[in-house]
Amino acid sequence: MMVDYMVKVTECEPLPGFRLRVACSDGSRGVFDMSKYVTRGMFREVNTPERFNMVRLVFGVPTWPGDIDIAPERVRSDMVAA
Template sequence: MSVDYGVKVVECEPLPDYRLKVKCSDGTSGVFDMSSYMDRGVYRQIRSPKVFNDVRLIFGVPTWLGDIDIAAERVRSDMTVA
């Protein structure tokens, strides 16, 4: 699968267990599971469910307090399509 670096996340809703319900600019939607990231690097800072649930979209990228983000192309390539 090729990676589309122009894709953006246009809708993002936090779900239990560190998952994000997303819709991308290419029209696809699904669930992106971030649980495997929660014990790595900067993502440790958003392990609290309250902090994780405060996700925002900034320029089409899921972002948390402290400029912690996950690339839109990663979300798109690794999400489970609904």
Template sequence: MIKVISAIPNSPNTLLVELSDGRKGTFDVGPYLERGIFKELKNPSYFKQVKAAYGGVVWPNEQDFSPETISVELIEQR
């Protein structure tokens, strides 16, 4: 099972992510920002509170993305 090893806030709405399978790249949260609980991630200071946990990424108010979602949508660095 793939897990998120690290997640670092990058430019607005993106995370620099490293996965347990060695892949690294950018995950764009932008497409989710108009959906329910994810609207809070529009706040830049709140967005920066992201952490890698439980295999995926999470924020304090329980917004999260699974490692599967991140793996599929990851824009890999070359």
């Protein structure tokens, strides 16, 4: 799949298991699994359900307090259609 660097996340809802239910600007919808990220690097800051559930969209990018974010093109390329 070719990566679309212009895609934005338009909806984002935290789910159990460090997953996000998302919709993207290209019309796609799905679930993005963050569980493999929350044990590494800056994402360790959001490795509790309470912190993970603080996700908000900032200019189409899933973002947590402390300026922790995940690229929307990563979300789009790795999500599973729902």
